[in-house]
Amino acid sequence: MKPGMKTEPVFLSGEIYCEEAVKLAAAVFEGRAKVRVIKAAGGVKAEISGGENITREFCGEVLNQQCRIDLSRKNYKIASLIATKALLSAAGEKTAK
Amino acid sequence: MSENISIRVSLKKYSLDSVRYAAHSLGGLVYAFIKPLPGGKVLVELSPKPGTTAAKAAGCARLFRGELEDEKLRERVSSGNRELREFLLLKAMNYQPKPPEKDDSGLTPQQEKELNDLIAQIEGEIKAEAAKGASADPLGITSTWEDKYDPKNGRKKIR
Amino acid sequence: MTPKTAAKRSAKPRSAGLPYFTFRRMADGSVLLSNDAGRTAAVSGKDFARFSAGRLGSGEPLYAELAAKGFVREMTDFEGYAAACSKKNAFLGAGPGLHILVMTLRCNHKCLYCQSGALGAGGRGTDMSRAVARKSVDFALKSTNPGITIEFQGGEPLLNWDTLKDSVLYARGRGRELGREVRLALVSNFSLMTEEKARFLVENEVSVCTSLDGPADLHNKNRTFSGGNSHAHTARWLKYFIGRAAKQVPEYRTFTPSALLTVSRYSLGREKDIVDEYLRQGLADIFVRPLAPIGYAKKLWPRIGYSSEEFARFYRNSLDYIIKLNAAGKKIRERHAVIMLEKIVNGGDPGYLDMRCPCGAAIGQVAYNYNGDLYACDEGRMVGWEGDDLFRIGNVLRDSYRKVMLAPASRACAAASSLESQPQCSRCVYKPWCGVCPVYNYETQGSLWGDMPSSGRCALSLGMFDALFGLLKKPASAKILKEWVQK
Numbered sequence: 001m002k003p004g005m006k007t008e009p010v011f012l013s014g015e016i017y018c019e020e021a022v023k024l025a026a027a028v029f030e031g032r033a034k035v036r037v038i039k040a041a042g043g044v045k046a047e048i049s050g051g052e053n054i055t056r057e058f059c060g061e062v063l064n065q066q067c068r069i070d071l072s073r074k075n076y077k078i079a080s081l082i083a084t085k086a087l088l089s090a091a092g093e094k095t096a097k
Numbered sequence: 098m099s100e101n102i103s104i105r106v107s108l109k110k111y112s113l114d115s116v117r118y119a120a121h122s123l124g125g126l127v128y129a130f131i132k133p134l135p136g137g138k139v140l141v142e143l144s145p146k147p148g149t150t151a152a153k154a155a156g157c158a159r160l161f162r163g164e165l166e167d168e169k170l171r172e173r174v175s176s177g178n179r180e181l182r183e184f185l186l187l188k189a190m191n192y193q194p195k196p197p198e199k200d201d202s203g204l205t206p207q208q209e210k211e212l213n214d215l216i217a218q219i220e221g222e223i224k225a226e227a228a229k230g231a232s233a234d235p236l237g238i239t240s241t242w243e244d245k246y247d248p249k250n251g252r253k254k255i256r
Numbered sequence: 257m258t259p260k261t262a263a264k265r266s267a268k269p270r271s272a273g274l275p276y277f278t279f280r281r282m283a284d285g286s287v288l289l290s291n292d293a294g295r296t297a298a299v300s301g302k303d304f305a306r307f308s309a310g311r312l313g314s315g316e317p318l319y320a321e322l323a324a325k326g327f328v329r330e331m332t333d334f335e336g337y338a339a340a341c342s343k344k345n346a347f348l349g350a351g352p353g354l355h356i357l358v359m360t361l362r363c364n365h366k367c368l369y370c371q372s373g374a375l376g377a378g379g380r381g382t383d384m385s386r387a388v389a390r391k392s393v394d395f396a397l398k399s400t401n402p403g404i405t406i407e408f409q410g411g412e413p414l415l416n417w418d419t420l421k422d423s424v425l426y427a428r429g430r431g432r433e434l435g436r437e438v439r440l441a442l443v444s445n446f447s448l449m450t451e452e453k454a455r456f457l458v459e460n461e462v463s464v465c466t467s468l469d470g471p472a473d474l475h476n477k478n479r480t481f482s483g484g485n486s487h488a489h490t491a492r493w494l495k496y497f498i499g500r501a502a503k504q505v506p507e508y509r510t511f512t513p514s515a516l517l518t519v520s521r522y523s524l525g526r527e528k529d530i531v532d533e534y535l536r537q538g539l540a541d542i543f544v545r546p547l548a549p550i551g552y553a554k555k556l557w558p559r560i561g562y563s564s565e566e567f568a569r570f571y572r573n574s575l576d577y578i579i580k581l582n583a584a585g586k587k588i589r590e591r592h593a594v595i596m597l598e599k600i601v602n603g604g605d606p607g608y609l610d611m612r613c614p615c616g617a618a619i620g621q622v623a624y625n626y627n628g629d630l631y632a633c634d635e636g637r638m639v640g641w642e643g644d645d646l647f648r649i650g651n652v653l654r655d656s657y658r659k660v661m662l663a664p665a666s667r668a669c670a671a672a673s674s675l676e677s678q679p680q681c682s683r684c685v686y687k688p689w690c691g692v693c694p695v696y697n698y699e700t701q702g703s704l705w706g707d708m709p710s711s712g713r714c715a716l717s718l719g720m721f722d723a724l725f726g727l728l729k730k731p732a733s734a735k736i737l738k739e740w741v742q743k
Contacts, residue, residue, distance in 0.1 A: 015133040016113070028703040056128035056144060063129055064707040067121045067679035070114050074175065077183050079676040082348065083614055085190050087670050090351040090619040091661035092400045121679055124709030146710075163281075170308050171278075171683050178276035178329075182292065185334065189292075189341030190348065 007034075007047055008055040012062060014043035021066040022046055028061050101144040102127075102158050108137045111165055115172055116141065119164035127157055274308065275329035280685035288725060293340035294603050294688040295325035298729060340603055344688065347605050347612065347620065351400030351661075354609060354621035356634050357392050359384050359413035359420050361626060361641070365445050366480045367467075368560050369518055369553040375411070383416045384626040389423040391652045392624040397430055398657040403437040408462075409634070414448040424460050441465060446493040447483060454493065458500050463511035466490055468537065469518060470530035478520050478560075490515075491537060498538045516543050519570060520560040527573040531581070535588055543591035544574050546716050550699040551638050564712055568719025575723055582736045589740045593724055597741045599689040600728075609633070611691040611717075615673035618649055618666035628652040630660055632669050635695040647695060669694045672704035680708035686721045 012022055019037075022044045026035040033050030035058065048058045072079065106116050120129035120141050127143040134140050143161065145154035204212065277291045287304035289297045299307065299318065306312050307327075312319050323331035361375050361382035375382055384392075396404055406427055413420055424440055431438035440462040457464060469475040472487040479486045497513035504510055515537070517523075517530060534542045546567050549557045562570075571592075578590050598606040609616025617632035624630060628651050631637035636647025649663035660666070672694040675681035681692060696713050697706025708714040727733040 013131075013133050016117075016131045016139065028701070030702075032702060053128070053147070056130070059130045060124055060128050060710070061707060063117060063121050063131070064124070064679065064705075067117050068677065068705060070117065071679050071682055072677050074179065075676040075682060078186055079671070079674040081183070081186060081190065082345075082676065083667075083670040083674050086348045086614055086619045087662060087667060089349040090400060090666075091658045092351070118679060118683070122709055124707060125715065167279075167281075174274050174276055177273045181329075182276050185292065185338055186341065188334070188338040189345060192338050192342035194339065 005049050005051065007049040009045055009047045010055055010059060011040065012044050012046060012059070017043070017062050017066050018069065019044050021062050021069055024065040024069075025058060025061040028065075029058055033058065100154075101142060102154075102161075104141045104143070104158060104161060105134065106139050106141060106165065108139060111169060112172060113139070115165060115168035118171075119161055119168045122164050122168075123157060123161060126153055126160075273329055274310070275327060275332060277327055278683055278685045278687055279304070282722070282725070284726075286729075288685050289322075289327060290685045290688050291326050291337075292688065293326050293337045294344045294599065295327070295340070296600065296685075296725075297322055297325055297327060298725075343603055344599070344605060347607070350402075350620075352396075352616075352618065352620055352622050353399070353401040353403065353607065354405050354407060354616070355392070355396035355399070356407045356409050356621065356623045357384065357389060357423065358410060358624060358626050358634075358637065359389075359408050359416040359423075360411040362415045363411040363445075364415070364447055364481065364483055365412065365486060366482070367518075367552075368478050368480070368556055369520055369547050370551060377412075377415060382411070382626050384419050384624075386419050386422050388624075388626070388628045388652065389419050390426050391628065393423060393427045393430060395624070395630075395652045395657060396427075396622070397434060397436060397438075403439065405439040405441055407441045407443060409443045412445055412448065413442060414444050414453065417448075417453065421456060424456075424462060428460060439463070445479070445481075445486060445489065447481060447486060447489045449489070449493045449496075454496055454500075458497070458510050459508055461508050461511070463513070464493075464497055465514045465516065466494065467518065468494070468515035468534065468539070469520070470523060470526060471533045474522055474526060474529070477522055478518065494537050494539070512540070514541060514543070515539055516545060518545050518547060519562075519567065520547060521562050522560070524562060524566055524570055527570060528577055531574060531577050531588065535581070535586060540587055541589050541591045541594070542574075542578070544571055545592070548635075548696060548699075549712070550635065550696065551642070554699070564715030564719055567716055568723065571720055572723040572726075575727060579727065579733050579736050583732070592720060593737065594740050596689055596721070596724055597737055600724075601738055601741050602743065610693060611689060613673065613675040613687070613691055614670040615691050615693055617647070617669035617673065617694060618661060618663070619670060622649070622660070624652060628654075630655070632665050633695060635693070636665070636669075639695060639699065646698065668704055672697070678705065678708055680714065686717070690717055690721070 019039070022037055026037050026046070029035050029048070033048050033054045036047040038045045038047070046058065048055045108116070116131065116139055120131060120143070123129060123143065126149045127145050130142045132140045132142070141161065143157050145157070275291065277289050279287050279289045281287055281301070282298075285301050286298050287301060289299065303312070303318055307322065312322070319328065322328050326332045326337050362377050362379045363375070364377040393406065396406055406423075408420055408423065420442075427438050427440060440460065441464070442457060442462050443465045446466050467479065468490055469478045472485070475487040475490065476485060494513055494515065501510045501512040515534070523530060531542060547553055547561060549561055553560065575590055575593060578588055581588055595606045595608045595611070598604050609620040612620065617636065621633055622630055623632070623634040623637040625637055625640070629640070629648055630650045630652055631640055632647045632649050639646065640648055647665050647669070649665045650660040671677065673692050675687050675690065675692065678692060681687055681690065684690065692706065692708070693713060694704040697711065698704050701707055701711065724737075727737060
């Protein structure tokens with residue numbers, strides 16, 4: 001481990017954060033920190049190794065991913081309508097009415 | 098660094114989504130972490146980020162409470178209009194402006210001419226009247242509603 | 257947009273459901289509202305509380321104003337609402353209009369904030385060949401967008417003059433054959449411009465754009481040029497092109513040149529000097545652009561970077577000064593404000609790819625690298641040059657137009673830059689006119705989606721919008737700003 005790096009475990013309750021959000025956050029932190037995601041009773045345990053404040057930053061990213069997941073569940077129709085229209089028009093295909 | 102702030106929020110009053118969004122929205126100032134508590138509550142822990150001034154950090158609890166209230170409104174507005182928004186955006190994506198309505202009065206060219214002549218005649222008469230100064234306001238356009246219909250003036254409103 | 261019917265009005269407060277809108281509490285205590293049609297209303301905190309609680313009386317003037325703008329659901333003219341949404345989002349049906357051809361990666365400048373990873377002028381093997389350039393022009397002409405712009409960039413594109421010249425003639429010829437509208441543009445530091453090249457560009461209707469960072473001392477500090485005084489070259493050729501544009505001839509259209517300002521730490525506090533320099537050079541527009549901590553600028557960020565608050569102050573001071581000059585009869589506009597006002601005031605789309613939903617990556621622009629590799633945008637190409645080809649969408653010699661448009665990176669960028677999928681953006685009052693940049697997010701935060709509350713770009717955009725809406729609330733400045741985009 002690099003000097004200045006420390007490993008901190010954090011428990012993320014399944015009542016607040018879904019496993020997918022934790023895994024997505026771990027993917028975002030690739031190259032910036034070492035993140036180990038372990039299933040635990042009632043949620044997920046994450047072990048994060050990195051520099052100053054890395055665990056807090058990681059938890060912030062989990063919250064960001066969780067909000068994104070919540071939102072895409074609600075807004076997926078509108079979001080996909082816009083993106084599909086743009087992509088298919090650019091590709092020269094007509095979108096369904 | 099300023100002290101951490103812990104705020105208890107009842108999930109009976111605010112949805113978990115609202116709590117998450119409110120905490121997330123402060124991400125420029127603080128690190129946020131949410132824990133469940135017994136009795137349908139959650140604990141929101143906010144720790145100021147490096148660079149957040151003490152004054153800003155001190156206002157975080159108030160900011161969070163304000164965001165929470167605003168989130169409640171946003172949630173109501175979004176969920177109450179989701180289907181309508183989807184419909185309107187779909188309509189916008191396929192929007193075709195209505196062709197301008199054809200100017201069709203339903204009159205024959207002869208009738209059109211007669212009508213135009215009549216309008217010209219009336220315009221001429223009005224101009225002549227105005228030139229004579231016979232009446233500055235023959236139809237009473239400039240008089241007020243009270244002048245015309247106020248019972249005190251002894252006139253009734255015409256229906 | 258007009259209310260559906262006035263006959264339905266009664267003086268009683270209405271508690272019927274609110275329509276969709278987003279809002280922001282402003283520093284002065286007022287609340288700004290916006291909706292999908294791009295309509296806005298600024299109300300006091302008290303009125304907002306009454307409005308959101310459904311306690312606004314329908315006989316009140318504010319009710320009529322909100323109803324007319326689509327903030328009262330049962331009074332909304334849905335036809336007009338959809339028409340406004342459609343106009344604002346017309347680009348969704350257009351396809352890529354901007355095609356950036358990187359003539360070479362070589363450059364004779366070493367600007368402090370350069371993102372393009374340019375090589376020295378003597379570098380080899382990074383010039384676009386004529387064959388690749390012609391293929392690129394043909395590819396661009398396959399775009400579904402009826403009016404395309406081919407922009408020649410670098411590095412310094414004049415270092416590959418032969419290919420540039422050939423591409424201009426080829427594009428003009430192919431455009432004529434196909435009956436397509438083709439706009440040509442060159443982005444150059446002008447240090448290698450000659451009378452002959454300038455004449456060729458003018459005669460072939462190539463518009464030119466350069467960088468001007470302010471007075472000579474500031475410009476030359478930012479834009480290091482071992483060959484001499486960068487500012488002197490810029491000033492000389494700006495004068496030439498402005499002079500040519502002033503003397504239009506019947507044979508061809510001549511365009512007024514434009515210049516871009518990149519704000520570095522050295523620019524802070526020198527707003528007036530910079531704006532005055534633009535006026536001195538005869539420019540009618542100034543485009544105040546923030547630095548992005550990507551590419552070469554990332555390494556030098558502690559030296560040349562600044563906080564979003566510092567930039568917001570710079571932007572606000574610049575706008576205030578420009579408005580003051582306008583009030584005194586001097587004609588100069590701030591380009592970013594013009595772009596946003598075109599959206600906010602006119603409800604149109606000025607074609608600015610950085611502030612769209614989805615962003616312009618692939619669906620609005622394509623960057624053609626010197627070797628024919630295609631990227632979703634020019635910033636994505638720069639990431640590619642650093643060894644990460646995440647934003648590569650194909651190769652002009654090998655891939656079909658359709659395949660490129662629907663490439664995984666094209667789709668990922670469109671999905672990631674949809675503001676409806678961004679937790680912060682989806683609830684932001686500036687959503688109708690804003691946009692996120694997946695490349696910026698990736699470079700600064702490690703994912704295409706990023707995390708907006710802690711994004712420097714988001715903070716910069718908020719600062720710029722706040723400044724603009726603050727000025728739009730004041731009648732005198734609003735009058736000047738609206739005149740900038742009067743049709």
